[in-house]
Amino acid sequence: MLNVLIQMFSYPFLLRAMIVGVLVSLCASLLGVSLVLKRYSMIGDGLSHVGFGALAVATAVHAAPLAVAIPVVVAAAFLLLRLSESSKVKGDAAIALISTGALAIGVMAISFSTGANMDVYNYMFGSILAMSQGDVRLSIALSAVVLVLYMLFYPKIFAVTFDETFSLATGVRVGWYNVLIALLTALTIVLGMRLMGSLLISSLVIFPALTSMRVFQSFRCVVISSACLSIVCFLIGLLLSYAWSTPAGASVVCANIAAYLLFWAFSLVRQRLRRKPMENA
Amino acid sequence: MALITCENVSLSYESVPVLSGLSFCVNPGDYLCIVGENGSGKSTLVKALLSLKHIAGGSIRFGDGLRKNEIGYLPQQTGAQQDFPASVQEVVQSGCINQIGLRPFYPAAQRLRVQQNLKRLGLWDLRKRSFRQLSGGQQQRVLLARALCATSKLLLLDEPAAGLDPKITQEMYAFVRGLNQEGITIIMVSHDIQSVLADASHILHLQHRPLFFGKTEEYVKSDAAKRFLGGAFHA
Ligand SMILES: Nc1ncnc2c1ncn2[C@@H]1O[C@H](COP(=O)(O)OP(=O)(O)O)[C@@H](O)[C@H]1O
Ligand SMILES: [Mg+2]
Numbered sequence: 001m002l003n004v005l006i007q008m009f010s011y012p013f014l015l016r017a018m019i020v021g022v023l024v025s026l027c028a029s030l031l032g033v034s035l036v037l038k039r040y041s042m043i044g045d046g047l048s049h050v051g052f053g054a055l056a057v058a059t060a061v062h063a064a065p066l067a068v069a070i071p072v073v074v075a076a077a078f079l080l081l082r083l084s085e086s087s088k089v090k091g092d093a094a095i096a097l098i099s100t101g102a103l104a105i106g107v108m109a110i111s112f113s114t115g116a117n118m119d120v121y122n123y124m125f126g127s128i129l130a131m132s133q134g135d136v137r138l139s140i141a142l143s144a145v146v147l148v149l150y151m152l153f154y155p156k157i158f159a160v161t162f163d164e165t166f167s168l169a170t171g172v173r174v175g176w177y178n179v180l181i182a183l184l185t186a187l188t189i190v191l192g193m194r195l196m197g198s199l200l201i202s203s204l205v206i207f208p209a210l211t212s213m214r215v216f217q218s219f220r221c222v223v224i225s226s227a228c229l230s231i232v233c234f235l236i237g238l239l240l241s242y243a244w245s246t247p248a249g250a251s252v253v254c255a256n257i258a259a260y261l262l263f264w265a266f267s268l269v270r271q272r273l274r275r276k277p278m279e280n281a
Numbered sequence: 282m283a284l285i286t287c288e289n290v291s292l293s294y295e296s297v298p299v300l301s302g303l304s305f306c307v308n309p310g311d312y313l314c315i316v317g318e319n320g321s322g323k324s325t326l327v328k329a330l331l332s333l334k335h336i337a338g339g340s341i342r343f344g345d346g347l348r349k350n351e352i353g354y355l356p357q358q359t360g361a362q363q364d365f366p367a368s369v370q371e372v373v374q375s376g377c378i379n380q381i382g383l384r385p386f387y388p389a390a391q392r393l394r395v396q397q398n399l400k401r402l403g404l405w406d407l408r409k410r411s412f413r414q415l416s417g418g419q420q421q422r423v424l425l426a427r428a429l430c431a432t433s434k435l436l437l438l439d440e441p442a443a444g445l446d447p448k449i450t451q452e453m454y455a456f457v458r459g460l461n462q463e464g465i466t467i468i469m470v471s472h473d474i475q476s477v478l479a480d481a482s483h484i485l486h487l488q489h490r491p492l493f494f495g496k497t498e499e500y501v502k503s504d505a506a507k508r509f510l511g512g513a514f515h516a
Contacts, residue, residue, distance in 0.1 A: 037365060152385045159375040162367055163356075169331040170379040170431050171350030217411035218368035 008242050016131040017195060017248065021234045023143035024192035025252075028201075029208035029230035030150050031185050033223050034161045036209040042092070043080045043182060044205040046099040047189045050076040052123055052198035053102030053109075060113035066138070069190045076102075077186035081178060126197030126249035128241065139191050146184050153177065158219050197249040204230065207256035214263040215270075233259050282344040283308050284435060284466055285330065290339035292325050298337070298489070299325050305485055305494045309345055309434075312458075312467045314497075316474045316509065317487035323470045324357055326487070327439050330468070350379040353432035355424055357439035357470070363413060369423050370408040373399055376430025391430075398426040402456070418449040425456070436460065438469040442476075454480065474510065 009015050035044055051073045058068035076098065083094045110120050122130070150157065159167045160177045168174050185205070193201050208226035216222045237252030244251075283306040291301035300322040307313050315323050328334040330341065332349055343349065353376070376398075377391040387395070399405045402422045407415070412423060421441060428436055438457065442450040450473070458480045461467045471477050474484075484500040486493040492505040500506050 152383070154385055155375070155378060155381060155387065158367075158371060159378045162365060162372065162375060165333065165356055166354060166375075166427070167378065168333055169350075169352065169354045170376075172378055213364075213366050217366055217414070218409075219366055219371050220368075222366045 016136050017128045019136050020131050020139045022231050023139045025230040025234040027143050027146040027188040028204040029226040032205035032209040033226050037161050041206050042095050044202040046080050046095045048198045048201045049099035050102040051190050051193045053106035056106030056109040060109040073186045073190050077182040081182045124197050124199045125247050126195050128248045130194040142187050200249040200253050203253045211260045211263045214267045284345050284347050286342045288340050291337045293337045302490050312461045312481045313483045314477050314481035315470045315485045321487045353428035353436045355428045355438045355441050367412045369410050372412050372423050373426045376427035398429045402426045418445050435466045440470050
């Protein structure tokens with residue numbers, strides 16, 4: 001076991017993938033708690049599709065991938081936030097429209113430029129080879145920003161997530177915090193996308209929060225548990241991917257599924273145990 | 282000086298008028314009850330008072346040093362979701378959000394305030410419990426404690442007894458009465474007017490326009506009251 005680990009991290013690309021992956025998982029899980037609870041999960045999904053389109057177009061025109069993807073995805077984050085805030089039913093459909101549209105444009109761009117299916121596959125399902133030295137630096141900087149902002153604004157993030165109307169009434173600038181959350185999500189997704197794959201990255205946002213909510217009853221515990229769970233699942237996924245030569249993204253998602261089932265089973269057992277003594281009494 | 286002065290206020294949703302020609306004022310220590318049928322614009326008025334909704338005309342002024350974010354608010358329906366994982370303490374604490382500025386934690390003064398309000402509403406033993414596992418009446422008490430953390434001057438309650446059983450409802454009204462006697466100004470929306478006539482000092486009766494505004498003693502003699510209360514109330 002230890003040998004496998006030592007062997008694994010003698011490959012610099014694996015070490016880079018691990019650093020970026022752990023940091024992105026951490027950011028995604030923190031933001032994910034708010035996104036899931038505010039019913040904004042669709043935004044994460046939409047953003048990853050827009051990110052795919054942007055990456056593909058950037059590759060087609062030989063531009064730097066992140067330089068194109070970051071502004072495009074950030075702009076999309078504002079747009080998707082506006083759409084999902086509007087109470088109209090059409091908002092939901094518009095988000096689906098944007099994500100599938102971006103996906104289609106991305107596929108077109110790739111097939112026009114190289115016609116190589118390998119690129120499409122890598123963008124959609126991620127590649128462990130994609131992380132460069134620059135990505136490592138960027139993800140360290142980004143996760144530092146996300147962590148600091150998250151801790152600094154923690155009471156506000158709770159208030160805004162729990163009850164927007166009450167927060168507004170007591171003078172919290174709710175719109176500002178929503179934009180902040182969407183912005184940080186956009187950056188996290190762009191960064192994690194090439195590693196995890198654009199079809200799979202949103203699971204990093206959604207799974208840890210949903211899993212933690214199965215067992216924990218307070219916001220603080222859910223946040224802490226999501227963060228830990230997300231990192232553990234990523235590491236297990238990476239290990240599996242190395243051991244079985246499976247794609248990293250899919251392996252990480254499978255680890256998350258396993259964790260979800262585990263927490264779910266635990267909550268069922270706990271419910272049973274709690275009910276028993278009450279019936280006897 | 283009046284705490285809140287409304288002059289000729291009109292409110293509308295996308296140019297469909299809901300309320301118009303509304304003038305009234307609330308003085309410190311008042312207990313104003315807003316009554317009217319469903320859809321008569323009571324909640325809309327409450328939202329306008331909280332600056333959650335733009336007013337289409339007229340003016341709402343705050344006096345007596347009351348700042349906009351010093352109003353405690355108990356919404357008719359919470360924006361909070363039923364399955365939200367939050368402890369009672371976390372929810373009540375979030376009422377102090379307007380007092381901590383940019384600090385990333387709640388300072389001692391606010392923690393004390395939270396503790397006092399938890400005890401006052403009999404929630405101290407429940408503080409570690411999950412909000413989503415409480416009964417409707419308990420949840421309403423938690424939200425009232427949160428509102429009390431946000432203010433020591435003015436409390437705005439939108440149908441606080443909706444969906445509660447009669448006994449809990451009476452407890453709720455008694456508690457609000459106690460708060461008013463302590464000097465907190467109350468503005469409460471209710472369609473259960475019988476229960477609050479004894480407590481309220483003023484009544485505002487709405488039907489897309491004000492049918493009555495004034496002291497409770499005068500209200501029970503007015504035409505608006507006779508029609509609204511029907512035969513059930515004999516003054
Ligand atoms: N968000 C909204 N958009 C459009 N119309 C609304 C909205 N909210 C309420 N209304 C309408 O405004 C009127 C007043 O509603 P409301 O203030 O909630 O009444 P109530 O007195 O029962 O609290 C109703 O006719 C309602 O249909
Ligand atoms: Mg109402």
